Structures are given as C-alpha cells and as structure tokens.
Amino acid sequence: MITRKILSSIVSDLDKGKVLIVTGPRQVGKTTILRELAQQMQRPTLWLNCDEPDDRANLEKVSSTQLRALVGANQLLFIDEAQRVPDIGLTLKLLVDQLPDVQTIVTGSSALELAGGIHEPLTGRKFEYRLLPFSTAELVAETSQREERRLLEQRLIYGFYPEVVLHPAEAERRLAELADSYLYKDILRLQDIRKPAVLQKLLVALALQVGSEVSFYELSQTVGTDPATVERYIGLLEQAFVVFQVGALSRNLRNELKKSKKIFFYDTGIRNAIIKNFNPLSLRADAGALWENFMITERIKANLYAGKRSAYYFWRTTQQQEIDWLEEERGQLRAFEFKWNPKAKARFPASFQEAYPNTEMAVVSPDNYMNWLI
Structure with missing residues (x-):
C-alpha cells in the first residue's frame, strides 16, 4: 500500500460538519483511499457504489426520512462515483443538514457532472480534495x-x-x-x-x-x-x-x-x-x-x-x-x-x-x- 498524501488531510477534516469530496481521474485510487480510511476509523460504515443501479436509485430524489432509513446506525457513509446520481448536490445537502452525526465522504471520477451538481447546494458545506496519479x-x-x-x-x-x-x-x-x-x-x-x-x-x-x-x-x-x-x-x-x-x-x-x-x-x-x-x-x-x-x-x-x-x-x-x-x-x-x-x-x-x-x-x-x- 502506497500512502497517499491527501489521506492525512481527509482524516484531519473528519467530523467538522462537512461533506468531504474527492475528485480526480479514473483509476488513480480514490476507492482505495476510502477503504484505507474505513480501516483506520473502525466505525460502522455504509458503502454505496453509484455505478450500481440500485445504489444510485437510493440516492435519487430522496427525502431526509428516506436517507435516515438508508443510513441507519452507520456513522460513515461512503458514496463512490457520485457523479452518476442526478442532482447529487441536493442529496448531499440533506445529508449534511439532517444527519449531522454521519460523516459523508464522496468520490467522483470526473468533474463533468459532479462539479456542476454540487457547488451551489453545498456552499459552505463541503471540503474538496483532488487525487491525481502517484506523485x-x-x-x-x-x-x-x-x-x-x-x-x-x-x-x-x-x-x-x-x-x-x-x-x-x-x-x-x-x-x-x-x-x-x-x-x-x-x-x-x-x-x-x-x-x-x-x-x-x-x-x-x-x-x-x-x-x-x-x-x-x-x-x-x-x-x-x-x-x-x-x-x-x-x-x-x-x-x-x-x-x-x-x-x-x-x-x-x-x-x-x-x-x-x-x-x-x-x-x-x-x-x-x-x-x-x-x-x-x-x-x-x-x-x-x-x-x-x-x-x-x-x-x-x-x-x-x-x-x-x-x-x-x-x-x-x-x-x-x-x-x-x-x-x-x-x-x-x-x-x-x-x-x-x-x-x-x-x-x-x-x-x-x-x-x-x-x-x-x-x-x-x-x-x-x-x-x-x-
């Protein structure tokens, strides 16, 4: 395992009432960082991979009540390939505002839709990181x-x-x-x-x-x-x-x-x-x-x-x-x-x-x- 520089920054930003967003090219290790983070934190964790249709559907046009039921007792929520979810910014805003005890961490392999879908709803509610190939x-x-x-x-x-x-x-x-x-x-x-x-x-x-x-x-x-x-x-x-x-x-x-x-x-x-x-x-x-x-x-x-x-x-x-x-x-x-x-x-x-x-x-x-x- 080659430790990525941004991992320590992500750890230091946990539990500050923000959604953490990791963007970067495909195949540079964003999912691997989430796995390493989960291993370090040892908290109940829910993983959602938005390349999967059912996981994607669970995040589309949902209410805060539905999100609470989805997350349950988990304290960490990982959302991989978040750019696949339409209006993902509104869903993340609900998570930050209505489930403040849940730390949400999001990855996106492209800025194409993610950037356009998150900035306005998440103003003041996010920390962003960019992961590139190894340095x-x-x-x-x-x-x-x-x-x-x-x-x-x-x-x-x-x-x-x-x-x-x-x-x-x-x-x-x-x-x-x-x-x-x-x-x-x-x-x-x-x-x-x-x-x-x-x-x-x-x-x-x-x-x-x-x-x-x-x-x-x-x-x-x-x-x-x-x-x-x-x-x-x-x-x-x-x-x-x-x-x-x-x-x-x-x-x-x-x-x-x-x-x-x-x-x-x-x-x-x-x-x-x-x-x-x-x-x-x-x-x-x-x-x-x-x-x-x-x-x-x-x-x-x-x-x-x-x-x-x-x-x-x-x-x-x-x-x-x-x-x-x-x-x-x-x-x-x-x-x-x-x-x-x-x-x-x-x-x-x-x-x-x-x-x-x-x-x-x-x-x-x-x-x-x-x-x-x-």
Whole structure:
C-alpha cells in the first residue's frame, strides 16, 4: 500500500460538519483511499457504489426520512462515483443538514457532472480534495530518492498511474487499456460527443504539441472541425482530468504575449499511450517536452498536496523570449526553466527580470529536480 498524501488531510477534516469530496481521474485510487480510511476509523460504515443501479436509485430524489432509513446506525457513509446520481448536490445537502452525526465522504471520477451538481447546494458545506496519479513524493516515501532517481526515465515514459507503477512489466498493456477504456468514458457518457473520431484526433494533436503554444484555429484545421468544437472538447478533456491549460503571464511589458495557451497532460504515460510511443529517451525527439510536462505535473501535485493555492503561467514575448513555468503564491513569483540536459544553458531574459523584480528563479534538471518535488 502506497500512502497517499491527501489521506492525512481527509482524516484531519473528519467530523467538522462537512461533506468531504474527492475528485480526480479514473483509476488513480480514490476507492482505495476510502477503504484505507474505513480501516483506520473502525466505525460502522455504509458503502454505496453509484455505478450500481440500485445504489444510485437510493440516492435519487430522496427525502431526509428516506436517507435516515438508508443510513441507519452507520456513522460513515461512503458514496463512490457520485457523479452518476442526478442532482447529487441536493442529496448531499440533506445529508449534511439532517444527519449531522454521519460523516459523508464522496468520490467522483470526473468533474463533468459532479462539479456542476454540487457547488451551489453545498456552499459552505463541503471540503474538496483532488487525487491525481502517484506523485514523486509519495513514491519516495515508499522507496527512496535514490530508487526514484534510478526510475526517472521509466516515470517519464510510463507515468504514475497506480496500475502502471505497481505492474511495471505490463506498463504498455495497462496504459493502452487505460487510454482506450477509461479516458473517454465519462466524456462520451455524460456529454453529447457527436464526433468521437475528432476527439481522438484532437488528443493526438495535443500530445504532439505538448509544451508548445496552441491555436484553436490551427487545431481545428488539423482535426477537421471548427474552433468552437475544439475549444469545447478541450474543456471537456480538462474536466475529465486528461489535460490542463496554462495561460501566458502578461502584466508589465507591451510585447508580452497575452492570449497564448499551452496544454499539458496530467500524466506523461497517458500522453505517450495516445501517440503509441514508448521508445527510450535516447531514441526520442521529444525528451525535452516530456521533461517539461513531467516537471510541471509533479510541481502541481507537490503544491496541491502541500495545500498551496498557486496560480500557474508561462511567459513569452513577440521576440521569442520565454520562460517555461511561473508560479504565483501570495504575490510571490517563482520562475522555472526545465532542462533535460543538465549541461544545457538556460538564461532568464533581462527584460523579464527588470519587469518582475524579486522573482525567485531556478533551472531544473535531472541533477536537482528532487529539490522541487519533495
């Protein structure tokens, strides 16, 4: 059992009169966390799996009286795959308000319906957590920094999904299954996707452009649809925790790019599975882009699990000056350049340093990356 960083946060938030909501991609271990929590708490527990029609029906359009009868003497209520229940937010509101002695913990494998169905009814009644594939810090805690350094190339190529980390000999097969069976499951079921082939082409195009600025118009020409459809599909892929967008920082200089976007994958293994490329780094032309995507997602995990509320950007000017990654927390900027080759030169443009004084700056390579992740 590899202990997840958010588990201690969940335990500390128990019994505070809130519903606890864990969201994240499919197959990252949300149900496993509930099982571990149940084992730790040793309380009478009711499990409901909303992939099961009868469990789902028990939570649809119910009264507080029906909920009391359903929960009975149980003190913990686990609701798995809660996004499957229509208007789940109203049901959870009843649970919090009418059954205050019952601690409800909810998981959702997609933000598609869960996010839209809970926020308004549960205002002031919830704590939220996001669970992503394993982080470097979680694996270091299980093994060691030395072991994870040895496995760095494997992590870049195959990623951090538990299925892959725990079964490295079957990494390609399991990644292919994840990409084919789970990547689109929530999107295709919960949204009106009339052109799934376009969605697949779009994913391939995004995977090939990772780390580069993207244009919705150019992507639409590549995949054979209109820019509005591209924008909508990328939004759905974000909600399903497949990719995320990062905008450009633009505040102080006239020549800064203002509307540019980059798109990264939450897991480099999924990205490589989409383009069916598991070649070693020595045979790849995209090692630098993989390293950038890897470090960015690992920094996001590290900040997320440390409770930091950072804003993220990249920076570029019309003169092609650029910085890979910027983080802002409480007004403090940090700037990062990610170099796969430790001997590669990296310079932070003087114009950036003049425009954003007091910014912390670091060049991150395989020689020092652990300093920024644990």
